[in-house]
Amino acid sequence: MNTIFRSTVRGIAIYIISVCLSNIVLAQSGGDEIAIGKSFQLKSKIFNEERTILVYLPEDYENSENKYPVLYLLDGYDHFHYVSGMVLSLSRSRKIPRMIVVGIQNPHRNRDFTPRPIKDLPGSGSAEKFLQFAEEELFTFIDKNYRTEPCRILMGHSLCGMFALYTLFTDPELFNGLIAVSPAVWLDDKYVLEYAKQKLDDGIELNNFLYFTIGGNESKDSIKAAEEFKNLLTQYSPEGLDWEFQLIKDEGHFTVVPPSIFKGLKYIFSRLNTPDEIQNGELDEIIEYFEQLTKKFRYEIKPPEELLNRTGYRYLNAGNIYDAIDTFNKSIELYPNSANAYNSLGEAYETNNQLELAKEFYEKAYQIGGKNRDPNLYYYMQDYENILKKLKK
Numbered sequence: 243m244n245t246i247f248r249s250t251v252r253g254i255a256i257y258i259i260s261v262c263l264s265n266i267v268l269a270q271s272g273g274d275e276i277a278i279g280k281s282f283q284l285k286s287k288i289f290n291e292e293r294t295i296l297v298y299l300p301e302d303y304e305n306s307e308n309k310y311p312v313l314y315l316l317d318g319y320d321h322f323h324y325v326s327g328m329v330l331s332l333s334r335s336r337k338i339p340r341m342i343v344v345g346i347q348n349p350h351r352n353r354d355f356t357p358r359p360i361k362d363l364p365g366s367g368s369a370e371k372f373l374q375f376a377e378e379e380l381f382t383f384i385d386k387n388y389r390t391e392p393c394r395i396l397m398g399h400s401l402c403g404m405f406a407l408y409t410l411f412t413d414p415e416l417f418n419g420l421i422a423v424s425p426a427v428w429l430d431d432k433y434v435l436e437y438a439k440q441k442l443d444d445g446i447e448l449n450n451f452l453y454f455t456i457g458g459n460e461s462k463d464s465i466k467a468a469e470e471f472k473n474l475l476t477q478y479s480p481e482g483l484d485w486e487f488q489l490i491k492d493e494g495h496f497t498v499v500p501p502s503i504f505k506g507l508k509y510i511f512s513r514l515n516t517p518d519e520i521q522n523g524e525l526d527e528i529i530e531y532f533e534q535l536t537k538k539f540r541y542e543i544k545p546p547e548e549l550l551n552r553t554g555y556r557y558l559n560a561g562n563i564y565d566a567i568d569t570f571n572k573s574i575e576l577y578p579n580s581a582n583a584y585n586s587l588g589e590a591y592e593t594n595n596q597l598e599l600a601k602e603f604y605e606k607a608y609q610i611g612g613k614n615r616d617p618n619l620y621y622y623m624q625d626y627e628n629i630l631k632k633l634k635k
Contacts, residue, residue, distance in 0.1 A: 296345035298326040311393035316402035318345020355405035391541035411441040419451035421506035428467035448483040453506035457498035458491035581611035
């Protein structure tokens with residue numbers, strides 16, 4: 243079988259081990275087993291077979307009630323270990339949100355990821371059936387057993403990368419973002435390329451992120467087909483599709499996978515890093531930006547409390563007191579358990595000589611800070627005591 247259909251990443255063992263062990267503490271003697279996730283057997287009625295599913299949970303999962311986006315990895319055994327470490331590292335550096343990682347083992351790749359039967363691939367042509375399995379069985383299992391947001395990312399390599407592109411143009415609602423690494427677009431007389439073109443001609447509506455790559459050391463036919471897909475998207479420029487293509491130099495068909503996933507995740511979630519024009523913008527611009535993010539990612543993404551706090555004080559220092567009050571009120575609305583939000587609003591009212599209101603919010607900040615053991619509790623107490631003294635004069 244042509245190696246294009248074998249999705250095994252070799253020669254990166256050191257990288258995998260170093261990333262996966264980054265947050266593991268080993269016992270002093272004998273050592274403990276290292277567990278980065280769990281393995282399940284999912285009985286599929288659609289395929290009448292069991293599928294192995296691997297699940298990694300974020301490091302704060304057990305100690306929070308948060309919900310999380312989900313990254314689905316095709317060829318799960320090949321990528322699950324190092325991608326879990328990659329997600330941990332990127333989320334710690336705030337490049338991406340904390341995520342659940344789901345690896346799907348695919349014993350019948352030629353069957354599952356080809357849209358139609360191909361002469362030289364026995365049993366091929368069940369991509370639609372796999373999409374049905376994903377939507378009706380896999381997602382149901384994950385969403386039932388874990389706290390998930392309705393934000394899904396799909397990663398596929400080679401034949402699975404071609405399937406990811408096919409999925410985008412078949413059912414764009416299934417995944418918010420797709421990472422197609424070295425997609426086999428050349429396969430079957432470039433059927434998926436022509437299929438995408440037809441969908442674009444029909445005016446398909448998209449609201450997705452797409453990041454796809456090819457290695458600079460891959461075959462000329464593979465590179466040419468990937469660039470044809472890039473040219474197709476450039477030509478049509480579909481509204482609602484945020485996409486990027488990258489030819490990664492000095493990488494081959496297998497070594498291109500880790501850097502592609504790393505860069506793809508950063509690209510998809512890059513909008514969460516608020517641009518300067520929004521950070522320095524007006525309150526309504528900030529709210530609009532994050533409302534658009536919420537629509538794009540399909541779950542609530544709130545303006546960071548720190549951003550609202552800075553914006554409020556920017557207004558306050560410029561003498562725009564009522565804008566500051568509106569901003570701090572918005573912060574309280576979104577972060578009702580934040581002592582700092584209440585304290586900031588108290589300061590705005592005090593600046594405006596509305597001392598009774600200032601007292602109300604300083605007191606609330608002091609109460610919440612005490613309950614939450616806030617490190618700034620001493621300062622909240624001082625502000626509250628000072629406003630009481632002012633009111634007595």
